[in-house]
Amino acid sequence: MEKAPLLEMRNIKKDFNGNQVLSDINITLREGEVIGLCGENGAGKSTLMKILFGADVIRETGGYGGDILINNEKVSFQSPFDAIAAGIGMVHQEFSLIPGFKATENILLNRESKKKSILSDLFSDRLDTLDRNEMNRIAQEAIQQMGVNIDKDMVINDMPVGHKQFTEIARELSKKQLKILILDEPTAVLTEKEAEALLDSIRGMSKRGIAVIFITHRLGEILSVCDRVVTMRDGYVVNETPASETSIPEITSWMVGRDVADTGSSYVTEDIGKDKRTILSIKKLWVDMPGETVRNVNLDVREGEILGIGGLAGQGKLGIPKGIMGLCNAGGEINFDGQDIPLNDPRKCLDASFAFVAEDRRNVGLLLDESLEWNVSFPAMQVQDKYLKKYFGGLIKWRDDEAIKKVTAKYIDELKVKCTSTKQKARELSGGNQQKICLAKAFALNPKLLFVSEPTRGIDVGAKALVLDALKKLNKEQGVTIVMVSSELEELRQTCDRIAIVSGGKVSGILPAGEKLEKFGELMLMNC
Amino acid sequence: MNEQKLTLKDLIKSKAQEFGLPRLIITGFLLLLLVLSPIVGADLPTQISNIINRFSWNGILVLAMVPMIHSGCGLNFGLPLGIISGLLGATLSIEFGFEGPVSFIMAALLATPFALVLGSVYGWLLNKIKGGEMMIATYVGFSSVSMMCMMWLLLPYHSPNMVWGMAGKGLRTTISLEGYYTQALASFLQINIGNLTIPTGALLFFALLAFGMWAFLHTKTGTAMTAVGSNPDFARSAGINVDKIRMISVVMSTWLAAIGILVYEQGFGFVQLYMAPFYMALPAVSAILIGGATVNKASIMNVVIGTILFQGIVTMTPTVMNNMIHLDMSEVIRIIVSNGMILYALTRKTEGTR
Numbered sequence: 001m002e003k004a005p006l007l008e009m010r011n012i013k014k015d016f017n018g019n020q021v022l023s024d025i026n027i028t029l030r031e032g033e034v035i036g037l038c039g040e041n042g043a044g045k046s047t048l049m050k051i052l053f054g055a056d057v058i059r060e061t062g063g064y065g066g067d068i069l070i071n072n073e074k075v076s077f078q079s080p081f082d083a084i085a086a087g088i089g090m091v092h093q094e095f096s097l098i099p100g101f102k103a104t105e106n107i108l109l110n111r112e113s114k115k116k117s118i119l120s121d122l123f124s125d126r127l128d129t130l131d132r133n134e135m136n137r138i139a140q141e142a143i144q145q146m147g148v149n150i151d152k153d154m155v156i157n158d159m160p161v162g163h164k165q166f167t168e169i170a171r172e173l174s175k176k177q178l179k180i181l182i183l184d185e186p187t188a189v190l191t192e193k194e195a196e197a198l199l200d201s202i203r204g205m206s207k208r209g210i211a212v213i214f215i216t217h218r219l220g221e222i223l224s225v226c227d228r229v230v231t232m233r234d235g236y237v238v239n240e241t242p243a244s245e246t247s248i249p250e251i252t253s254w255m256v257g258r259d260v261a262d263t264g265s266s267y268v269t270e271d272i273g274k275d276k277r278t279i280l281s282i283k284k285l286w287v288d289m290p291g292e293t294v295r296n297v298n299l300d301v302r303e304g305e306i307l308g309i310g311g312l313a314g315q316g317k318l319g320i321p322k323g324i325m326g327l328c329n330a331g332g333e334i335n336f337d338g339q340d341i342p343l344n345d346p347r348k349c350l351d352a353s354f355a356f357v358a359e360d361r362r363n364v365g366l367l368l369d370e371s372l373e374w375n376v377s378f379p380a381m382q383v384q385d386k387y388l389k390k391y392f393g394g395l396i397k398w399r400d401d402e403a404i405k406k407v408t409a410k411y412i413d414e415l416k417v418k419c420t421s422t423k424q425k426a427r428e429l430s431g432g433n434q435q436k437i438c439l440a441k442a443f444a445l446n447p448k449l450l451f452v453s454e455p456t457r458g459i460d461v462g463a464k465a466l467v468l469d470a471l472k473k474l475n476k477e478q479g480v481t482i483v484m485v486s487s488e489l490e491e492l493r494q495t496c497d498r499i500a501i502v503s504g505g506k507v508s509g510i511l512p513a514g515e516k517l518e519k520f521g522e523l524m525l526m527n528c
Numbered sequence: 529m530n531e532q533k534l535t536l537k538d539l540i541k542s543k544a545q546e547f548g549l550p551r552l553i554i555t556g557f558l559l560l561l562l563v564l565s566p567i568v569g570a571d572l573p574t575q576i577s578n579i580i581n582r583f584s585w586n587g588i589l590v591l592a593m594v595p596m597i598h599s600g601c602g603l604n605f606g607l608p609l610g611i612i613s614g615l616l617g618a619t620l621s622i623e624f625g626f627e628g629p630v631s632f633i634m635a636a637l638l639a640t641p642f643a644l645v646l647g648s649v650y651g652w653l654l655n656k657i658k659g660g661e662m663m664i665a666t667y668v669g670f671s672s673v674s675m676m677c678m679m680w681l682l683l684p685y686h687s688p689n690m691v692w693g694m695a696g697k698g699l700r701t702t703i704s705l706e707g708y709y710t711q712a713l714a715s716f717l718q719i720n721i722g723n724l725t726i727p728t729g730a731l732l733f734f735a736l737l738a739f740g741m742w743a744f745l746h747t748k749t750g751t752a753m754t755a756v757g758s759n760p761d762f763a764r765s766a767g768i769n770v771d772k773i774r775m776i777s778v779v780m781s782t783w784l785a786a787i788g789i790l791v792y793e794q795g796f797g798f799v800q801l802y803m804a805p806f807y808m809a810l811p812a813v814s815a816i817l818i819g820g821a822t823v824n825k826a827s828i829m830n831v832v833i834g835t836i837l838f839q840g841i842v843t844m845t846p847t848v849m850n851n852m853i854h855l856d857m858s859e860v861i862r863i864i865v866s867n868g869m870i871l872y873a874l875t876r877k878t879e880g881t882r
């Protein structure tokens with residue numbers, strides 16, 4: 001007889017205020033098995049995992065239907081603590097780290113190694129002192145298991161996103177009782193190389209008998225590490241197949257429910273815009289962005305082009321737009337269309353018709369507790385006095401809720417955002433859909449120059465083309481100059497005219513998008 | 529058919545959830561007291577007039593909480609600072625010899641510059657210590673009251689209606705407003721039906737300010753204020769000067785507190801100096817929390833509901849209890865109830881999701 005599976009989810013159902021997001025989900029998982037969970041944005045992947053992990057939101061919104069069995073025993077987790085005790089670990093789509101703490105402290109939060117002292121003998125173990133050496137050792141070990149190099153003493157705020165991600169994973173890895181690990185889009189912020197390291201450590205875990213549920217929109221990764229692929233669509237499991245028997249196009253068609261025509265991406269192979277005029281010139285830019293320091297960037301952006309900025313994590317590519325837009329302390333010279341733009345003043349950039357989509361949507365990207373309407377319209381309203389009705393000669397600027405609703409509806413439609421209404425809170429959207437709202441917010445500004453960092457972070461394969469096409473369309477039809485920063489080289493190559501590679505806080509070279517991959521690889525490693 | 533019923537039930541359930549269980553209980557308790565009062569022999573119309581009157585006295589002080597909550601500065605425990613501005617306006621107006629309703633207008637006008645200046649300093653301070661606003665606010669409230677305790681004695685006031693009779697200088701702890709602006713608002717269009725008195729003017733004045741606040745929150749700057757409270761980083765990236773918006777909210781709150789105390793005094797009939805401002809902040813904080821506001825979300829509805837519930841319970845409980853046990857314990861009971869409410873309100877989960 002076959003051994004009972006490690007985890008069994010039976011007929012899981014979930015609705016949020018009558019909005020059915022999961023229906024009759026059945027999933028089984030065996031020891032050491034790696035399953036890939038894929039599906040469009042808003043298909044219900046994160047929600048399903050939150051149910052398994054006993055997340056508070058689920059209970060607060062009325063619980064779920066169906067049963068979860070671990071080793072054939074029914075469990076019902078009241079909180080994530082119960083789930084952790086049962087051997088479940090989860091790396092969330094959005095980070096759940098404590099900002100002011102060091103990596104080590106985050107990794108071992110609540111499980112710190114302790115030393116007895118006289119006080120704790122006398123009173124309670126709450127007075128134990130921390131055994132820092134032991135903690136450092138465990139943290140170091142967990143970090144090494146992942147095969148990456150992160151500083152265990154670095155404070156979370158100072159880390160680049162990729163390192164935050166690894167810290168989260170290390171936190172889960174260092175748990176001894178870990179039996180099931182849930183990874184919700186852990187690679188979305190990683191470069192291919194880092195992602196590869198992560199995939200290796202997933203393979204290692206599986207060898208040690210840990211079962212892994214791996215959610216990603218990069219389907220190639222699923223094929224390369226998973227044993228089984230589970231595809232979800234609109235809250236149903238529509239397919240379950242061994243990974244060895246399927247292919248990316250096949251999974252995509254299951255996800256979307258139809259065949260997705262290959263867009264037949266063509267690359268720009270030559271430097272075609274030599275004669276275009278320089279619209280933005282960046283000279284001697286330095287940016288003090290923690291974990292993504294920019295040291296000395298000189299870069300000319302041509303009018304009407306899409307310039308890609310690539311490079312390994314931590315080399316400074318994300319710092320460039322952050323610094324120019326005044327969100328991180330910066331120095332140097334920025335000249336736009338013949339005008340000097342002062343640094344460290346976001347307002348001046350916005351007044352010069354710049355717009356920016358930041359890579360961390362949770363921190364600067366969104367008003368999580370406000371409606372989608374507010375999120376989309378706010379910058380345009382504040383900077384350009386759009387969506388306002390003026391009375392008494394502009395003395396009173398009254399919010400025009402009608403106009404706001406209209407523009408929000410327009411972008412929701414254009415970017416196919418999955419939501420119940422324009423009044424829904426941003427917090428309630430799935431990760432990918434939140435990302436689309438961030439883009440809509442920037443589009444509403446009608447910028448002349450648009451910076452986008454990681455525009456397709458957490459966006460599914462179908463919608464990715466949609467988002468990239470929206471960027472291209474904006475560029476073609478309205479002549480918007482776009483500077484796009486991304487860790488996915490392939491995405492840059494398909495979208496951009498030229499790609500600048502940043503390494504060691506400097507631009508190590510600029511190549512036409514269609515240049516051979518090795519050339520990019522060389523540039524990436526140049527100043528490291 | 530069956531489905532229809534279900535949705536109706538769901539609707540009621542979701543409405544009730546929206547209103548919140550604690551508020552439901554408190555409302556139930558208040559209704560119970562209202563039903564009980566005629567049974568134990570208290571006059572219902574008098575009781576209701578009492579609640580309405582107290583609402584009209586306190587409403588604006590509770591309203592003063594709104595701007596700072598919206599801008600993310602939290603609950604304004606520094607309310608005494610605004611109250612002190614109001615008191616300065618009140619005493620100066622009397623000192624300068626204004627009388628009758630005019631003295632109210634003059635008090636408000638004279639209080640305004642103090643509120644603006646003190647509010648700016650307070651706002652500057654709060655901008656220096658982002659994250660610990662409420663603690664600093666409490667200290668500001670505390671120290672400003674202590675500071676003014678000395679000043680009330682030392683400032684060169686001379687009006688015989690205000691200074692200690694014997695010494696001829698130094699302000700008294702309570703100053704009667706008879707002949708000045710007592711009932712200045714309340715008597716405007718006042719409605720009297722038997723034992724029921726409605727201070728129409730004072731209610732209208734509250735409505736005016738509440739409408740002003742509601743309208744402000746619908747303007748560009750008001751929208752920015754809410755966004756700053758919701759996510760300051762987002763607001764900054766949208767080109768908002770976060771410190772400036774916070775400053776505006778603190779000044780607004782301080783000014784509303786100054787006007788609020790004047791309205792309170794016109795209803796109460798006395799100006800109370802020295803330690804009195806100190807005891808005004810907590811009831812206002814509690815009222816808005818009971819009204820359903822959180823540390824970073826508050827609406828005009830929260831103000832209205834909260835003030836009615838808080839003042840209702842605080843006035844009704846002692847009366848009903850006294851009539852039941854025929855023993856005058858009103859002060860004791862009032863203290864127990866009001867502090868109990870404050871404690872309850874503060875322990876409630878007030879930290880909205882951030």
Ligand SMILES: Nc1ncnc2c1ncn2[C@@H]1O[C@H](COP(=O)(O)OP(=O)(O)OP(=O)(O)O)[C@@H](O)[C@H]1O
Nearest residue numbers: 016021041042043044045046047428429430431432
């Ligand atoms: N707290 C909530 N309240 C209301 N609706 C919610 C809430 N959380 C999620 N939803 C809805 O549930 C659906 C599924 O969301 P979920 O986050 O599970 O998607 P996902 O598959 O993880 O998508 P993504 O790939 O974009 O991360 C979405 O339509 C979302 O709007």
Ligand SMILES: [Mg+2]
Nearest residue numbers: 046093430431
């Ligand atoms: Mg998700």
